Amino acid sequence: MCGVMIHPYWGIHKLLPLLRQMQEELDVKMEFIDLGGGFDKSSSRTVGTTDLVKVAVRRRLGMRSGLDRWPRKAREILEESRLIASEVKSIPAHTESTCVLEPGRYLVHDTGFLALRIGVVKKVAGQNWIITDGGSCNLVPDFHERREIRIAKRANAQPEEMVNISGPLPNAWDLVRIKKFLPRIRAGDYIVLSNAGAYTLSLSRQFCYPRPAAVLVRPNGKAILIRQKGTGEDVTRMDRLEGLGQLQSRIDRR
Numbered sequence: 001m002c003g004v005m006i007h008p009y010w011g012i013h014k015l016l017p018l019l020r021q022m023q024e025e026l027d028v029k030m031e032f033i034d035l036g037g038g039f040d041k042s043s044s045r046t047v048g049t050t051d052l053v054k055v056a057v058r059r060r061l062g063m064r065s066g067l068d069r070w071p072r073k074a075r076e077i078l079e080e081s082r083l084i085a086s087e088v089k090s091i092p093a094h095t096e097s098t099c100v101l102e103p104g105r106y107l108v109h110d111t112g113f114l115a116l117r118i119g120v121v122k123k124v125a126g127q128n129w130i131i132t133d134g135g136s137c138n139l140v141p142d143f144h145e146r147r148e149i150r151i152a153k154r155a156n157a158q159p160e161e162m163v164n165i166s167g168p169l170p171n172a173w174d175l176v177r178i179k180k181f182l183p184r185i186r187a188g189d190y191i192v193l194s195n196a197g198a199y200t201l202s203l204s205r206q207f208c209y210p211r212p213a214a215v216l217v218r219p220n221g222k223a224i225l226i227r228q229k230g231t232g233e234d235v236t237r238m239d240r241l242e243g244l245g246q247l248q249s250r251i252d253r254r
């Protein structure tokens, strides 16, 4: 089978010269043209690495991130698919090719929610801090500012205070959100983050905490456990330590 695969999708007009060149120089019939993923819902923005650096610098300087002023560049997948099909068909060698798209986050991004349990609420140097049971191990840093945060069972409560939300790790980078205006939160509450369907569980890191459970909610409201919650034992399950018994007895003798 002969085909071409590209990821992420760059836009058909950037790819057409490449596809034409392949036809001219290789003279092979492409059975498939796979354009990969990288499609986004219209609710989101296309954000590049330079943009993220700018956001980090603006935040350091205590300025607004400026994300809200960025132009929307989301590609509508159906519109784009029609364009791809018509452009690809215009190349004689590719009229019969099957075009494949691999939308990942387009399909699942806004279908997932991450529930984090609040362990500790405290004030440090005049700032409110909320420590949850999940953070950077479960989420890629939330620079995109797309995620809404609601309090479970109090979704309509009015924002009252500015908080910083972090995960359980003793590391400065274990952050969920900085300077978010939220309703008053108590230990034991759950906060729920939207847009957590893509690149959360699949990208999650083991580190020193077990991974969370995943629950599928059917349209009729029925919830089904689709991934079991990790345990402390899972964290060390794969380790094979020689002399563990000796070490254990030395610890016991102390």
Ligand SMILES: Cc1ncc(COP(=O)(O)O)c(C=O)c1O
Residues within 6 Å of the ligand: 007, 008, 036, 037, 038, 039, 102, 103, 104, 105, 106, 198
């Ligand atoms: C080969 C391939 N296809 C598709 C995807 C999905 O990308 P996206 O979620 O941006 O649509 C990925 C993500 O890394 C990928 O590596």
